[in-house]
Amino acid sequence: xxxxxxxxxxxxxxxxxxxxxxxFQCRVIDLPDGARATLVRHRPPGFRWRPPGALRGHAVxxxxxxxxxxxxxxxxxxxxxxxxxFYALDLRNYGRNLGPGSVPGFITSLxxxxxxxxxxxxxxxxxHPRHRLVLLGHSTGGLSACLYAAARPQAVDALVxxxxxxxxxxxxxxxxxxxxxxxxGSRINPLRELPRIDPGFYTRTVSSAYxxxxxxxxxxxxxxxxxxxxxxxxxxxxxxxxxxxxxGLDIPVLVLLSSRDYLLPRWNPDARRADVALNVEVVARRSxxxxxxxxxxxxxxxxxxxxLSPPAVRQRAYVAMGSWIDSHRHRPSESRLRKLAxxxxxxxxxxxxxxxxxxxxD
Numbered sequence: 001x002x003x004x005x006x007x008x009x010x011x012x013x014x015x016x017x018x019x020x021x022x023x024f025q026c027r028v029i030d031l032p033d034g035a036r037a038t039l040v041r042h043r044p045p046g047f048r049w050r051p052p053g054a055l056r057g058h059a060v061x062x063x064x065x066x067x068x069x070x071x072x073x074x075x076x077x078x079x080x081x082x083x084x085x086f087y088a089l090d091l092r093n094y095g096r097n098l099g100p101g102s103v104p105g106f107i108t109s110l111x112x113x114x115x116x117x118x119x120x121x122x123x124x125x126x127x128h129p130r131h132r133l134v135l136l137g138h139s140t141g142g143l144s145a146c147l148y149a150a151a152r153p154q155a156v157d158a159l160v161x162x163x164x165x166x167x168x169x170x171x172x173x174x175x176x177x178x179x180x181x182x183x184x185g186s187r188i189n190p191l192r193e194l195p196r197i198d199p200g201f202y203t204r205t206v207s208s209a210y211x212x213x214x215x216x217x218x219x220x221x222x223x224x225x226x227x228x229x230x231x232x233x234x235x236x237x238x239x240x241x242x243x244x245x246x247x248g249l250d251i252p253v254l255v256l257l258s259s260r261d262y263l264l265p266r267w268n269p270d271a272r273r274a275d276v277a278l279n280v281e282v283v284a285r286r287s288x289x290x291x292x293x294x295x296x297x298x299x300x301x302x303x304x305x306x307x308l309s310p311p312a313v314r315q316r317a318y319v320a321m322g323s324w325i326d327s328h329r330h331r332p333s334e335s336r337l338r339k340l341a342x343x344x345x346x347x348x349x350x351x352x353x354x355x356x357x358x359x360x361x362d
Contacts, residue, residue, distance in 0.1 A: 011126065015041070019096070019217075020073055026096065029119045035092040037116035039123060042076040042086040053083020054326045059124045059131040062088035063117075065139025065165070065305070066232075067105055067198075067225035069095025071216040075307045078318045084325075085128055089120055091141075095220045104226040108190050110144045110239045117148045121155055132157040134325055138305055139165045139277065143239050146290055150247040158328050159253040159290075160321055162306050163278055165236065166243050167286040190231025198225040199265060201276045206308045211272070214308055240286075249291035252328040256317055257284055258302035258309075273301040273310075295324055 018024040023044040029037040060079050064070055070088035079086045090096040091113055093106050107113070117135075124133065135156045137145030142164025149156045203223040206212035210223075261281075262274035280298075287296055297320050302309045306317045 011123075020071065024073070024076070027123070029116055029123075031092060031115045031119070033112075033115070035115075036097050037092050037119070038090040038096040039120050040070055040088045040090065040096075042073075042080050044077070044080065047080070050081075050083070053081065055079065055322060056083035057131055057329065058084040058134055058325060059128050060084045060086050060134045060136055060160075060325075061117075061120055061124065062086070063135065063137040063141035063145055064088070064090065064094065065137075065141045065163075067221060068138070068141075069217075069220045071214070071221075072305075072307055074314075075318075078322070082322050084134075085124075085131065087120065087124055089116055091116060095217075098220060103191065103229070105232060106191070106229055107235050108231040109235050110140070110147055111151070113144050114148055114151065117144075117155075118152075132329060134158045134160060136160040136162065137164060138162040138307075140236065142166070143236065143243070146243060146247055146249070147239055149249055149251060150242075153250065156251060158251055158325065159249070160325070161253065161255045161287075161290075163257055163275060163280075163302075163304050164255065164283065164287075165240075165278060166290070167240055167279075167282045168237070190229060190234070192230045193227040194230065194233070196224055196227070199267070200224045201262070201267060201271045202304055204267075205272050205276070205303055206305070212308075243286060243289055246289045247291065250293070251291065252293045252295070252324075253287075253291045254295040254297070254321065254324045255284070255287045255290075256297050256299065256302070256306045256321070258304070258306070259298045259300045273303075275302070275304045277304040 015025040015027045018026040018040055020040070023042060024040055025043055026038050026040045029039055031037060062070060062072070062075070069090050076086045076088070093102050093104055098104060121133065124131070133156055135145045135149065135158075137143070137159070139162070142161040143166060145159055145161065146164065146166070149159055200223045203221075204210045204212070206214050207218070207223070208215050209218065257280045258275040259280070260274045261279055262268065262271045262276050263279065284296060284298070287294060297317075299306060299309070299313055299317055301313045302317070307314050309317070
């Protein structure tokens with residue numbers, strides 16, 4: 001017992017102050033290839049004495065998207081108040097991990113992120129050994145989360161995908177037409193930078209420095225995004241091709257999307273109530289290739305990050321997500337029921353199987 005307490009105290013020493021303030025703590029994760037990720041947790045005053053909430057027994061791990069980092073404090077506050085234990089990852093070459101020599105957002109395979117997913121999961125499991133783990137991924141983070149859940153079938157109990165980048169904006173045909181070019185370019189020079197195509201509309205809708213309501217570090221989340229490299233685009237295309245073949249996940253998946261997108265190059269106030277990054281119709285259709293146990297919610301007026309949308313929209317998203325997580329808490333019971341149903345239907349099939357036909361008389 002003393003050994004367990006000593007280990008827990010040593011683990012606590014690894015957590016330090018975070019840039020989001022006193023209610024948040026962070027912990028550096030050193031990765032096998034020498035890179036670094038950062039795990040953030042939400043621990044407000046009175047955390048340990050909070051009354052039981054609807055999501056008690058759940059740990060939620062948030063994963064950000066492209067050219068982003070974790071700063072969505074209100075999302076953490078909601079989930080913690082609802083009873084969950086909230087964590088968030090800043091992936092390698094993003095946010096809290098940027099420094100001299102970093103190439104922001106650079107990666108050549110989204111599966112490389114499995115190292116930080118695994119490390120975060122070990123830390124969370126050590127702190128909450130009996131909790132259900134819900135992976136909450138936004139945009140490219142949602143795409144990476146899908147691949148991880150497929151590669152580690154027993155690691156994740158449920159997926160919540162916030163505007164996941166499951167397919168190219170021009171749909172599968174467009175991706176297939178140009179993916180070979182990016183594969184070749186990535187082999188020759190994965191660090192080659194591509195021309196900027198982000199006009200900054202998304203930042204204009206969310207940042208308090210412009211027309212939005214959210215305060216965040218514009219050096220960690222630039223107005224026009226990071227410079228895109230051939231290596232990164234090739235990594236995304238390869239991941240999307242895997243999703244298109246079908247992942248066949250055996251866990252419940254909730255996808256949150258805006259009801260409309262705005263992908264035009266000229267500013268219009270409609271961008272304030274739409275996804276300006278993804279073709280939402282294409283993503284909605286592609287979601288069916290992730291799992292057969294799918295929940296899909298289209299939110300009128302939602303932005304690309306649903307949880308940065310106007311208050312009324314994100315309130316609906318919070319309630320829907322929380323209710324959905326709560327309704328899928330009994331995965332072990334579902335597994336036992338599935339086995340029982342399988343036995344009964346197999347027995348019935350055997351009972352009603354046609355007998356071997358009698359041989360024909362000569």
